[in-house]
Amino acid sequence: GAVVSQHPSRVICKSGTSVKIECRSLDFQATTMFWYRQFPKKSLMLMATSNEGSKATYEQGVEKDKFLINHASLTLSTLTVTSAHPEDSSFYICSAAGVEDEKLFFGSGTQLSVL
């Protein structure tokens, strides 16, 4: 099946630094990628939808200047958490959709811990 690679799997950073998370579709072209955030024992919350070559669409309550999304190619989307603070600590998950079917494929997630 299709594979979505997400890196890094875990990152620890100091407050005030920026962290970039990469999401790659390895064997298919992803026209649309989604970024989710998940707190412990909670469901996934959609943060934003990114389409290749256009600006991301953010869900209500998600700061676009805080969570920068770039979808520069059909196989790569990045999420940058700018000036991270402890409250940004969370599990971030990306997913990608191809053009041929209705399935979404998910990355393995990134656990961000901001000290």
Place this chain on the structure above:
Amino acid sequence: LAKTTQPISMDSYEGQEVNITCSHNNIATNDYITWYQQFPSQGPRFIIQGYKTKVTNEVASLFIPADRKSSTLSLPRVSLSDTAVYYCLVASGAGGYNKLIFGAGTRLAVHP
């Protein structure tokens, strides 16, 4: 966007069949029903997808009645490794994905 409702949690024992039902009363004509499995600290994993009637693959079956207002994921002979959270989702948006909104999911615990 179709909203889904699932039981918050379920318990089962090894070797039993588990059926998890999901309600999606407002499902649209073009929506597909997809189930995902998630282990702690991992991304969701695709289990099965269907549009109507019954779909079966090597890990599960999906039963969808004619009105499509609900669906049932059936896991045959569960093992301890099936302990996970299971999410039922409906795809919104014709001609492909618009976006997927996750509900609360069902936390399945399989006991020895």
